Amino acid sequence: xxxxxxxxQTMPESPIRKLVxxxxxxxxxxxxxxxxxxxxxxxETPKNMxxxxxxIKETVIEYSHSAGxxxxxxxxxxxxxxxxxxxxxxxxxxxxxGSEAILFTFQTCLNPGDEIIIPxxxxxxxxxxxxxxxxxxxxxxxxxxNGFALPPISEFExxxxxxxxxxxxxxxxxxxxxxxxxxxxxxxxxxxxxxDLYLIADEVYREFCYDxxxxxxxxxxxxxxxxxxxxxxxxxxxxACGVRIGAMISRNKEVMTxxxxxxxxxxxxxxxxxxxxxxxxxTPDSYFAMVQKEYLARRDIVVEMINKIEGAFCPKPKGAFYxxxxxxxxxxxxxxQWLLEDFNYNNETVMLAPATGFYSTKGAGxxxxxxxxxxxxxxxxxxxxxLEEALKVYPGRTI
Amino acid sequence: xxxxxxxxQTMPESPIRKLVxxxxxxxxxxxxxxxxxxxxxxxETPKNMxxxxxxIKETVIEYSHSAGxxxxxxxxxxxxxxxxxxxxxxxxxxxxxGSEAILFTFQTCLNPGDEIIIPxxxxxxxxxxxxxxxxxxxxxxxxxxNGFALPPISEFExxxxxxxxxxxxxxxxxxxxxxxxxxxxxxxxxxxxxxDLYLIADEVYREFCYDxxxxxxxxxxxxxxxxxxxxxxxxxxxxACGVRIGAMISRNKEVMTxxxxxxxxxxxxxxxxxxxxxxxxxTPDSYFAMVQKEYLARRDIVVEMINKIEGAFCPKPKGAFYxxxxxxxxxxxxxxQWLLEDFNYNNETVMLAPATGFYSTKGAGxxxxxxxxxxxxxxxxxxxxxLEEALKVYPGRTI
Numbered sequence: 001x002x003x004x005x006x007x008x009q010t011m012p013e014s015p016i017r018k019l020v021x022x023x024x025x026x027x028x029x030x031x032x033x034x035x036x037x038x039x040x041x042x043x044e045t046p047k048n049m050x051x052x053x054x055x056i057k058e059t060v061i062e063y064s065h066s067a068g069x070x071x072x073x074x075x076x077x078x079x080x081x082x083x084x085x086x087x088x089x090x091x092x093x094x095x096x097x098g099s100e101a102i103l104f105t106f107q108t109c110l111n112p113g114d115e116i117i118i119p120x121x122x123x124x125x126x127x128x129x130x131x132x133x134x135x136x137x138x139x140x141x142x143x144x145x146n147g148f149a150l151p152p153i154s155e156f157e158x159x160x161x162x163x164x165x166x167x168x169x170x171x172x173x174x175x176x177x178x179x180x181x182x183x184x185x186x187x188x189x190x191x192x193x194x195x196d197l198y199l200i201a202d203e204v205y206r207e208f209c210y211d212x213x214x215x216x217x218x219x220x221x222x223x224x225x226x227x228x229x230x231x232x233x234x235x236x237x238x239x240a241c242g243v244r245i246g247a248m249i250s251r252n253k254e255v256m257t258x259x260x261x262x263x264x265x266x267x268x269x270x271x272x273x274x275x276x277x278x279x280x281x282x283t284p285d286s287y288f289a290m291v292q293k294e295y296l297a298r299r300d301i302v303v304e305m306i307n308k309i310e311g312a313f314c315p316k317p318k319g320a321f322y323x324x325x326x327x328x329x330x331x332x333x334x335x336x337q338w339l340l341e342d343f344n345y346n347n348e349t350v351m352l353a354p355a356t357g358f359y360s361t362k363g364a365g366x367x368x369x370x371x372x373x374x375x376x377x378x379x380x381x382x383x384x385x386x387l388e389e390a391l392k393v394y395p396g397r398t399i
Numbered sequence: 400x401x402x403x404x405x406x407x408q409t410m411p412e413s414p415i416r417k418l419v420x421x422x423x424x425x426x427x428x429x430x431x432x433x434x435x436x437x438x439x440x441x442x443e444t445p446k447n448m449x450x451x452x453x454x455i456k457e458t459v460i461e462y463s464h465s466a467g468x469x470x471x472x473x474x475x476x477x478x479x480x481x482x483x484x485x486x487x488x489x490x491x492x493x494x495x496x497g498s499e500a501i502l503f504t505f506q507t508c509l510n511p512g513d514e515i516i517i518p519x520x521x522x523x524x525x526x527x528x529x530x531x532x533x534x535x536x537x538x539x540x541x542x543x544x545n546g547f548a549l550p551p552i553s554e555f556e557x558x559x560x561x562x563x564x565x566x567x568x569x570x571x572x573x574x575x576x577x578x579x580x581x582x583x584x585x586x587x588x589x590x591x592x593x594x595d596l597y598l599i600a601d602e603v604y605r606e607f608c609y610d611x612x613x614x615x616x617x618x619x620x621x622x623x624x625x626x627x628x629x630x631x632x633x634x635x636x637x638x639a640c641g642v643r644i645g646a647m648i649s650r651n652k653e654v655m656t657x658x659x660x661x662x663x664x665x666x667x668x669x670x671x672x673x674x675x676x677x678x679x680x681x682t683p684d685s686y687f688a689m690v691q692k693e694y695l696a697r698r699d700i701v702v703e704m705i706n707k708i709e710g711a712f713c714p715k716p717k718g719a720f721y722x723x724x725x726x727x728x729x730x731x732x733x734x735x736q737w738l739l740e741d742f743n744y745n746n747e748t749v750m751l752a753p754a755t756g757f758y759s760t761k762g763a764g765x766x767x768x769x770x771x772x773x774x775x776x777x778x779x780x781x782x783x784x785x786l787e788e789a790l791k792v793y794p795g796r797t798i
Contacts (some may be wrong), residue, residue: 002508002564002595002596002625002626003564003598003655004507004508004654005506005507005508005509005510005513005657007506007509007510007511007532007533007549008506008507008508008657008658008661009657011506011657011660011661011664012660013660014660014663017663040461040462041459043459044458044459045457045458045459045460050457050458050460051457053452053453053455053671054452054453054455056449056452056453058444058449059449059636060440060441060442060443060444060638060639061444061445061448061449061486061639061640061642061675062439062640063439063640063641064417064641066416066581069668074712096495096499096643096665096669097665097666097667099666100665101664105666107404107407107410107531108403108404108405109401109403109404109407110404110406111404111406112406112511112533116405125663125665125666127662128661128664129662129664132506132531132661132664133406133503134406134511134533153672165401165402166401166531182642188747196401198401216633220440227401233530234760238457239460240459240460241460241461241462241666241667241669242461242462242463242641242667242669242670242671243460243669243671244495244667244668244669244670249689254403255403258404258407258408259407260413260529261407261410261413262407262410262531264412264413264416264494264524264527265413265498265524265527265528265531266498266499266502266524266742267496267498267640268496268640268641268643269643270495270641270642270643270669270671270672271641271642271643272452272641272642272669272671272672272675273669273672275672276460276671309730328711334438348443367760372453382444394600
């Protein structure tokens with residue numbers, strides 16, 4: 001048999017997917033599994049998007065422009081303007097999800113062998129896109145004690161070499177839910193300017209901010225317009241992950257011209273997804289108010305119930321719909337598998353994501369799990385009771 | 400400004416797109432442009448696919464399985480069975496178009512620095528995916544005199560080094576329309592087996608075979624089951640390019656396991672596209688009969704009219720909806736631009752793709768153009784008259 005690529009073999013496996021067979025087996029044994037392991041929201045997609053599908057008049061489903069349908073990019077500019085981000089259609093390339101936007105950005109802005117600094121824990125698939133583009137991730141640990149705030153700028157400076165080309169953040173963060181303050185972003189702006197680096201910001205959870213906090217976009221940082229690349233997606237905003245529509249946005253003309261070559265090689269982003277995403281611009285504010293209220297209630301119940309568990313600790317994140325909690329366990333990979341394989345409470349158990357998968361540093365995250373609060377409050381309550389009961393009997397309990 | 404990636408800068412520009420501004424300018428001057436430059440068919444998408452959109456019951460557009468919706472992969476197996484290709488759902492990864500399937504295949508099967516042999520002229524975007532994956536394309540010229548038949552196996556052997564990992568073909572071919580015979584494929588089978596290479600076959604034009612010829616798939620070559628990867632797409636089959644649904648197919652378990660890691664990193668192929676593509680399996684045979692009849696008439700008129708032009712020559716391809724014609728011109732890039740910039744016949748002109756973009760060998764294809772016969776017969780006739788008149792006055796005419 002021909003030898004498989006080294007590149008393919010170094011491609012990391014998704015930290016969440018590896019538990020799926022254990023969840024499937026648990027279900028076969030008749031156990032109800034609460035899925036807090038994935039970012040697939042249960043919230044309904046806005047009706048105006050679904051209606052757009054029913055009203056499609058085209059008789060040929062054609063390729064769109066490689067950068068995306070122009071009318072969609074124009075409407076998107078309206079959306080951004082409402083969010084105090086001022087851009088033009090030429091500064092947008094529509095991608096097959098935020099995923100493709102990240103890949104295009106890495107391929108455009110970094111050479112194979114170049115380094116990108118990312119505060120960890122970070123979204124695990126950044127590792128996959130880094131392998132695809134041949135670039136090296138240099139992690140900086142942010143700690144649960146500080147609620148996963150931005151590490152000191154001096155820590156970034158320690159890592160900067162001649163190979164460093166970019167800093168990447170996710171704001172608000174998957175997996176921590178941490179919302180960066182304007183001051184933190186301005187600290188990043190300074191270092192980006194000083195060392196002439198790219199600042200790549202994944203802002204797909206922009207709408208999910210709590211406790212009266214507002215989101216500050218990297219697109220509004222001054223003096224580094226040519227250094228900033230924004231990654232966006234409609235997946236979480238409208239609970240429409242399956243449409244696979246994201247965007248790569250930058251004011252740097254050379255970056256966009258180069259990224260367009262990658263976009264043209266794959267011809268076109270999905271046309272149907274673009275049609276419903278264009279319709280999404282009409283989504284009423286009441287939809288977001290409803291969603292935000294729902295997630296706030298979910299976050300509060302999860303954080304409150306975890307912090308009542310002996311030996312457990314959970315910061316109160318101000319964004320996204322994730323939180324990373326510290327648990328009195330020896331190894332989160334073992335624990336999360338044990339929850340599915342060997343535990344149930346009244347025939348119920350909970351599926352969590354081991355935080356190890358969100359760290360690039362070996363051994364980090366062993367006492368932490370990521371919880372996606374994408375279920376209804378009643379189910380979250382039952383899940384947290386499950387977790388509490390599990391920790392009482394888990395053989396690898398540490399304290 | 401931060402330095403753009405070398406990778407990004409070596410990414411080739413699409414040979415077709417660079418003429419778009421000239422076509423736009425011609426249209427602004429009131430000139431009708433016949434687009435024979437692109438592979439966007441004008442044929443209608445089957446109604447059963449469009450109806451599926453109107454019947455969508457889901458209220459959340461969710462991620463699908465990373466390999467694609469299981470029911471879709473099951474139905475796809477029925478489609479393949481009908482085409483004498485016998486595979487299981489686990490041997491299929493649904494991708495965002497044939498494009499993503501090619502990228503996954505290159506990333507999985509080849510290391511950065513590895514070499515892939517491709518008979519040229521070949522589909523220009525293979526170059527782009529090769530750059531993305533960091534692999535090197537080694538072209539072998541097939542000649543118009545032989546109707547672009549498979550070059551002698553001895554020519555392949557001359558190119559094989561320790562870095563050679565794969566041979567890639569497109570059958571029937573974009574851009575030449577050449578349909579490989581079973582004997583040619585068996586010759587490839589032998590060399591693939593002898594040197595233990597991958598054989599990657601892009602068969603997206605499977606349905607488009609003329610003159611009573613039938614398509615023989617690489618999936619039916621014996622003894623090299625683990626070496627074969629099939630690239631497929633619904634784009635051309637159902638005239639549904641915008642749905643962005645393709646597939647990577649292989650019986651090699653290790654290849655599929657590795658490719659799944661790339662598939663999981665980008666989470667999911669487009670869900671809406673999968674729903675309509677599943678509905679596409681119901682497309683009646685009468686649709687394909689109608690389409691084939693239409694393209695056959697188009698091919699015949701194009702080939703006949705070109706061969707009547709003094710100094711021009713066009714083989715009669717047996718597949719796809721492209722043909723490469725030799726014209727009495729100094730430089731196809733200059734000629735194709737001149738057609739848009741400086742020529743019109745009764746306020747009409749024609750947009751063709753210079754064949755240079757389909758060759759990897761510098762200087763090859765200067766006297767050839769690719770013609771996509773994706774317009775109605777009447778328009779093709781007018782286009783060919785335009786071409787004939789243009790060649791009478793083109794300043795760079797060679798004979």
